[in-house]
Amino acid sequence: MSHGKTREDNNCLNCGHQVEERFCPLCGQENIESRHPFYYLFTHFFEDFTHYDGQFWGTLKNLLFKPGNLTNIYLEGKRQKFVPPVKLYIFVSFITFFMFALFPFNINFGDRKDTKDPDKLGLFDKATTSEVKKIIDSIKAKPILTKEDSISIKSMSVLTDPTQESIEEKLQMDKKIDVDINYGGYNTRKSYDSAAAKNPSVLDFIELPLAHKFFELKEKGVTKAEIIKNLTEKSFHNLPKALFIYLPLFAFFLWIFHNKKKWWYFDHGIFTLHYFSFLLLNILFVFLLAKLANLSNVGFITTLLYLTMCALLIYSIAYFFIAHRRVYHAHGLVSMIIGMMLFTINFLAFMFLIVGLGLVSFLMIH
Numbered sequence: 001m002s003h004g005k006t007r008e009d010n011n012c013l014n015c016g017h018q019v020e021e022r023f024c025p026l027c028g029q030e031n032i033e034s035r036h037p038f039y040y041l042f043t044h045f046f047e048d049f050t051h052y053d054g055q056f057w058g059t060l061k062n063l064l065f066k067p068g069n070l071t072n073i074y075l076e077g078k079r080q081k082f083v084p085p086v087k088l089y090i091f092v093s094f095i096t097f098f099m100f101a102l103f104p105f106n107i108n109f110g111d112r113k114d115t116k117d118p119d120k121l122g123l124f125d126k127a128t129t130s131e132v133k134k135i136i137d138s139i140k141a142k143p144i145l146t147k148e149d150s151i152s153i154k155s156m157s158v159l160t161d162p163t164q165e166s167i168e169e170k171l172q173m174d175k176k177i178d179v180d181i182n183y184g185g186y187n188t189r190k191s192y193d194s195a196a197a198k199n200p201s202v203l204d205f206i207e208l209p210l211a212h213k214f215f216e217l218k219e220k221g222v223t224k225a226e227i228i229k230n231l232t233e234k235s236f237h238n239l240p241k242a243l244f245i246y247l248p249l250f251a252f253f254l255w256i257f258h259n260k261k262k263w264w265y266f267d268h269g270i271f272t273l274h275y276f277s278f279l280l281l282n283i284l285f286v287f288l289l290a291k292l293a294n295l296s297n298v299g300f301i302t303t304l305l306y307l308t309m310c311a312l313l314i315y316s317i318a319y320f321f322i323a324h325r326r327v328y329h330a331h332g333l334v335s336m337i338i339g340m341m342l343f344t345i346n347f348l349a350f351m352f353l354i355v356g357l358g359l360v361s362f363l364m365i366h
Helices: 040-050 055-065 069-075 085-102 125-140 147-160 189-198 204-220 224-256 265-295 299-328 332-363
Strands: none
Touching (some): 055 069, 069 299, 085 224, 085 265, 189 204, 204 332, 224 265, 265 299
16 A cells, blocks of 8 residues: 555545545555655555565565465465466566666686686686586595595596696687588588578578578678577576466466366466566576676585575476376376376477577677
8 A cells, every 4th residue: 555645635636425434445556646756656666566464575585485386376366365377477577677677697608817826717617616626626535545536536636636628628619600600511601501492401591501601600700609699698697588488388287287168368367477486586586696607706605505495496397296286176197197297298388489589699799
């Protein structure tokens, strides 16, 4: 409820109806002063969303820790206690996109010019090096070292030796797309277009733009590292968009696998909105934890952050099965079988969508 000052007049400014208390009984508009201080523009949105009565925080608590509870309550007709599904999804999407824009997702392959400096290691190198060192120390702590132990220590020491060639160097990530690299056996756009004109294919609408982009990047002298970095960043930022596009299809698969008379497509849509709102928040949490892990120089904290990210990813999968059973009230085994089928189908379909967005992201590389 708003904290605005109540008007002295009892006529509704929206419909003109007589207002006995704070809200108009005809149109529902709050009978408060229409002119406010400037800061009201910034506080009104959050005030209206949270209602200051715990509606938003109660919704968030149920969404994160009580899978399926919000959907059950909404389908029972109790729709004033928590934030509506559509409004919740739009708000969570806004926050996610805002945070992505505020803290851009960067992929660092590591600056190997000074590999002795641990701060120069890439995003995943810190945690990996720390874990390998722990394993080596545990082997060395044995009273008697076998031949196999000695071989293991030597082989793993290579991974922690900063003077050794990195994975990025082995893959020649700093190498440009030169004349030795071709697309489909063709070194130039002209030769590729000539061959495509002679032998047209039904997939030309996909292959031609990809080939043209490849030759464009080749002419610009773009390195492998730059391509992977741009592709990863754009794909990650396109993930919330992919979820939004996939919303109706996810609900459609739910509709196929459940009783059509008992469950309407609308019901599946509500379940989908709540689950995807949870997924967006989960993606946001993983994103922020990855940022913190990249900034952390303490091995224990970095490892803990990565373990937390793994736990969140596992929870996002388990969340679906728990929510599905609680909402659709199926027998445990039946719910598990249907859940596995739905999860597999949706995973494959979503991966197909991700590949499509990956291709679009590749075409957007400059």
